[in-house]
Amino acid sequence: MNIEELREYCLSLPATSEGLPFDETTLVFKVGNKMFALTDLEDPLFVNLKCDPEKAIELREKYASVQPGHHMHKKHWNTVLIDGSIDDTLLKKWIEDSYKLVIKGMTRKEREELARGDF
Secondary structure (H helix, E strand, O other): OOHHHHHHHHHHOOOEEEEOOOOOOEEEEEEOOEEEEEEEOOOOOEEEEEOOHHHHHHHHHHOOOEEEOOOOOOOOEEEEEOOOOOOHHHHHHHHHHHHHHHHHOOOHHHHHHHHHOOO
């Protein structure tokens, strides 16, 4: 997966937007107003993804390219180095899992706003 494929997949998820809120190279993907993925436009290619805390540890132990979230709450975020060692199908599943976790963590009001497109 390259940066364009990563962008295309993230933006294919409903109610997703992208932006550069921190600097000119840190690309953030949000569902509504909540971040579910973050990457840098410069090499090396990686993506920070939200993850269930127990699963986060399991993935870090199983895959060398999965590390505690860089500049993120390490209990809830993983940094995945996109170096070809993780199959694109699995990476897409992890992106979708992150997206769903963020929605699950929203308040009822936020989910209703999301459904209406009021974000």
